Amino acid sequence: MKILLATITTPFIDGGAEYLIHGLHRALSQVGHAVARISIPFRFGPLEQVWRSIQLWESEDLTLLNGQEADRVICFQFPAYYLNHPSKALWLLHQYRVAYDLWDTPFGAQFRQDSGATLLRESIIEKDTINLARCSPRLTIAANVSARLERYNGIPSLPVYHPPYMAERFYCTSPEAYVFVPSRLEETKRQELAIRAMKYVTTGLIAVICGEGGQRQKLEQLTEELQLRDRVKFLGKVSEEEKLGLYAHCLCVFFGPFDEDYGYVTLEAMLAAKPVVTCLDSGGPLEFVVHEQTGLVVEPSPDAIAHAFDSLNANRQNAAAMGRHALAHYSDLRISWESILCKLTDADAASSVRNL
Numbered sequence: 542m543k544i545l546l547a548t549i550t551t552p553f554i555d556g557g558a559e560y561l562i563h564g565l566h567r568a569l570s571q572v573g574h575a576v577a578r579i580s581i582p583f584r585f586g587p588l589e590q591v592w593r594s595i596q597l598w599e600s601e602d603l604t605l606l607n608g609q610e611a612d613r614v615i616c617f618q619f620p621a622y623y624l625n626h627p628s629k630a631l632w633l634l635h636q637y638r639v640a641y642d643l644w645d646t647p648f649g650a651q652f653r654q655d656s657g658a659t660l661l662r663e664s665i666i667e668k669d670t671i672n673l674a675r676c677s678p679r680l681t682i683a684a685n686v687s688a689r690l691e692r693y694n695g696i697p698s699l700p701v702y703h704p705p706y707m708a709e710r711f712y713c714t715s716p717e718a719y720v721f722v723p724s725r726l727e728e729t730k731r732q733e734l735a736i737r738a739m740k741y742v743t744t745g746l747i748a749v750i751c752g753e754g755g756q757r758q759k760l761e762q763l764t765e766e767l768q769l770r771d772r773v774k775f776l777g778k779v780s781e782e783e784k785l786g787l788y789a790h791c792l793c794v795f796f797g798p799f800d801e802d803y804g805y806v807t808l809e810a811m812l813a814a815k816p817v818v819t820c821l822d823s824g825g826p827l828e829f830v831v832h833e834q835t836g837l838v839v840e841p842s843p844d845a846i847a848h849a850f851d852s853l854n855a856n857r858q859n860a861a862a863m864g865r866h867a868l869a870h871y872s873d874l875r876i877s878w879e880s881i882l883c884k885l886t887d888a889d890a891a892s893s894v895r896n897l
Contacts, residue, residue: 542612542886543575545603547621549583549594556725557805558617558634560706561682565615565632565885568878574886577611579603581621588657591637595668598623615885616676619665623672630885631676633686633698635802640665641693642800648729670694678884683803685824701884702876705805707781711812713864714789716857719749719774720818720850721791723784724798724806726754734820734846735795736763739772741847744854748795749787751776788813793853793860797841800824811835811871816863818849835867 548562562578569576581597584590601624603614615630616622619637622629640662643649652658673679673690679698681687687700705711724730733756735748750760750773757775764773779787788794794810797820807826810817817836819826830836837853839845853860 543610544569544577544886545611545614545626546576546578547603547614547616547624548578548580549618549621550580551583557803560805561632561634561703562617564703564706564878565881568882569886572882583618583620588655588661591661595620595623595665599625599668601625613886619669622676623668629676631673631679631681631698632701632881632885633673633679633681633690635686636669636689636693637665642689643729646799648799666693670696680881680884683825684828685800686802699884701881702803702808702874703881704876704878705808705812707785708808708812708876710785711809712785712789713814713868716792716815716860717790718745718854719747719791720793720795721787721810721815722748722750722795723752723787723809724796725752726750726756726760728756729800730754730756730798731820731841732756732760733763734797734841734843736760736767736769736773737843738795738846738850739769740767741844742772742850743847744851746792746850746854747771748773749776749791750774751779751784751787753778785813788815791815792857793818793836793850793864795819795846795850796823796826797846798823798826799841801826808871808876811867814861814864814868816853816860816867818846818853820846829867829870831866831870833863835863835870 546562566576583594598620603611603624603626613628613630614626617632617634639649639652673696680701681698684700687698690696690698722732722735732750739748793816795818796806801824804825807817807829817830819830819838820841822841830838832838837849839849
């Protein structure tokens with residue numbers, strides 16, 4: 542088959558979307574499909590630029606490809622799934638969240654302030670409902686994403702998990718006295734909770750934060766204000782090798798985002814046999830973290846998170862056991878590219894793909 546992967550891009554920002562599309566591209570190519578990617582930059586503001594992106598994708602007719610014809614187009618994000626093609630499949634990462642689940646939260650406050658936000662939101666929901674219903678098959682990356690699609694648009698879909706990047710290379714070794722906090726430094730990722738928690742930690746742990754993002758300056762300033770420079774370390778962007786080592790040597794991983802879609806961090810920690818501390822409102826991680834079995838699920842408050850950190854450090858044998866259970870749980874889920882290709886293309890084409 543000739544398959545197009547249609548996506549948006551935000552220059553100089555790499556994240557889960559890039560890893561997913563890279564992995565899918567590789568898996569499809571490995572079984573003999575001809576694969577190409579089409580991408581258009583997306584701008585989150587001002588609102589006129591969001592409207593412009595909608596109009597660009599609505600006008601994109603992928604049946605006209607200079608004499609070539611794609612058998613299938615796979616879409617992942619807003620507003621790429623507005624394109625025109627008779628065989629349009631969906632593997633949804635998430636919708637435009639400030640128009641949906643973030644609208645009435647503090648994370649959507651800046652978006653709501655614009656006088657045109659309500660009209661844009663209503664238009665997005667209407668257009669999504671029409672365009673997403675036309676996709677077949679309709680997959681999402683997690684049950685949380687499928688639940689949102691059903692709740693806001695009345696559209697059923699099938700959640701299909703995929704492996705993190707370099708899944709086979711994660712390993713575990715003896716823990717050191719730090720909590721690993723990896724992720725893009727953005728407001729919804731809530732690294733602030735981990736920093737504030739360190740004020741209450743009593744067992745000598747430090748927090749090691751890696752990643753870049755728009756909140757780094759604010760988070761570093763908060764660390765200074767709380768006089769935690771010796772207990773909170775910012776590493777910035779690290780190499781993949783360094784990341785593997787940081788997972789392997791940590792006591793536990795903190796990943797407490799607000800209503801996350803999927804969250805590679807959770808699965809990466811499981812592959813490294815480390816327990817995850819997450820929050821009751823964290824969304825995607827709750828599909829994997831079983832309280833007191835593969836990690837700890839606590840209130841999104843600094844004191845509750847600090848207590849979780851201290852309890853794991855005070856009983857490292859229990860922490861290690863949770864990590865082993867997490868790795869076993871990941872294995873039981875049988876997450877692979879094989880099952881994904883079976884659903885996005887057909888079973889015969891996917892039967893020979895190797896786990897990547």
